[in-house]
Amino acid sequence: MKNKKNKIKILIVDDEDDITLSFKRILEFHGFEVDTFNDSSLALSKFEVNYYDIALLDIKMPHLDGFDLYKKIKEIDNNIRICFLTASEAYYQQYREKDFHELSRDLFIQKPIELEELLKRIDYMLK
């Protein structure tokens, strides 16, 4: 792992305060280091190259949506593993089919997700 303490670093971007807060708390409890942002533009401006192992991005967000944020992050850091989080089925399907059809279905997390399943997905991404 890249970080010195061997802790996996996760970036979470979601415009819902309670989502970022609850995920931060539970993932930290499970040994991850977590940074959260509710504003996707701010998340991008603060993004550090080669710092995070995983990014969990909400799709439906004001100003800069999850897909655009994905593209911009990938331009900066191609090694990061990114997973989408969404509560809106139609929205993600529409984009997935158009621009992200090469991405595995496993990289799309449909909210609500149980904790066990979320941890499994994170494991899968790290492999």
Place this chain on the structure above:
Amino acid sequence: MHYFLDKMEGIGTAEGLEESTKTILNVLNNSRNSLLICADQYWPSVAIGIDVFNKAMFDLEKRDIKCRFITEITKENLAFCKELLKIAEVHHLPGLKGNFAVNENEYIASATMKNLQLLSQVVYSNSKAIVEQHYFFFENLWDKSISAIEKIDEIEKGIVPEIIDVIKNPFEIRNIYFDVLKSSTFEIMLILTTSTVFMREENDGIMQSLIDSSNKNVKIRIITPTFTNSENEIDNLNQNKNIEVRHIESPFDAQINMLVVDRKYSLIVELKNDTKQKFTEAVGSAVYSTSKPKVVSFVTIFETLWKQTELYEKLKDADKLKEEYIRKLRLADKAKDEFVNIAAHELRTPTQSILTFANLLKYDINKNESIEAIHRNAKRLNVLIKNILDVTRIESDKLLLHQENFNLNDLLITVIKDYTRELKKSHSHKRHIKLHYALQKEIRGPDALIYADKERIVQVISNLLDNAIKFIEKDGLIMITLKISKGDGPNEYGYAEIIIKDTGSGISEEILPHLFTKFSTRSFQGTGLGLYISKNIIVSHGGSMSAENNKDGKGATFSFIIPLIKTDLIQNIFGVSV
């Protein structure tokens, strides 16, 4: 005996009443086997009505002479013709001119004949050739004429004689056209196949004839294709109460003009040169008919086309309706899909938070924070459920109001205080939003009495305040004003108006036209049901709601009015800043 009868074969003229009568009687008496007479409509009155001829005529019958007569049978000579039938086989030939008679050897003719009058001049001949010629003429005319019995029957029953006439003279066609139109007593059917016909008709005054007939209460129906160049003429005709013009979809292939009057007369005019503006130059030939089967056929054709125009109109309307329904269904379907997506999003987001915070509770991490978050998200789910139920109630007209008398000013103060407290608590570290409440100068707080469902009015005010807060990104001001307008409109006590003006991002131009319809949302959080529900609550209280972007370009203003139950206008300055 007349002097020239003794002479050899020849031709002569008998002059004077006496000579002429004698000559005629001689020919009648000389007949041995047959006698043929062809004479105009006055002849029957002469043959039967004048004694001397009457006797000779009936003598023919007694002598068993085979007689055949051709004449024109009219109402006037009907009785005489019936008598003639006792003597001979009689035929009717309309418009018959000239008079002649032939027996085996002799021929007589007279140029003129008058009702019940003796003849004053008769041409006589015993020339075999002339006799034979007139036998020939007679047979020809006989074939062209119809039985007198049939004709008498028609006249007695008032039946119009059946005529089928091909007319080639344009002036004659025009005259018949006018005559037939003018003779109408109850109905005219007209099919016009080209627009020039229409224009031409007007030029030739036929349109005026139609208008004249309509003024005599003749019902006129016209079928014509739609022509852009004669729309005005058609509209003008349609203005007349007894004239109805209907259109059929495509122009006729045949260039004809069909006229049926009183279901008795038909005139089919073939157009030779449609570009000509004069009727007489444009028409080719015409078929005029009073033949019942023919006229009935044309009536059937007309009625079929008339019904078709009806169906065509209905079909056009039905098509429009169908398209409109499909459009509405598609919109409703799209709206439903949007709603399902939005509702799913709104259900999943707080559910996710509740699930995760509940997990945290299990691990005993930040217990209080989790409990509050669970509570917050459960409330959000509750609002969603309430909204969906409200929409269902509104759409099925089952929105029940628990109305009571209360003071809107007191209610506003309470709600605004609650909001101010909440704002300070939850967002003070991120946003600075100030609420300011002002009452209209002239009124006192206690005067804002309304009869309404308190909970629902709080719901509306909260919805408007929530929206205002949601669209203020960082710092902003929300001005709430209560105005009273007395005695205007249908409510005798006037209205209370609540105005909520914010300094947020305003309403997007895209949303503005359908702001109060379902699922109109620009927000990334929310169902787009709030304003729809709020407006319906206010409307069900007899009020109305409106919204606009602020003139200064910053923020939006929402307002609603609700009827007052009693108020007095008293000068007082009253304002609360909370």
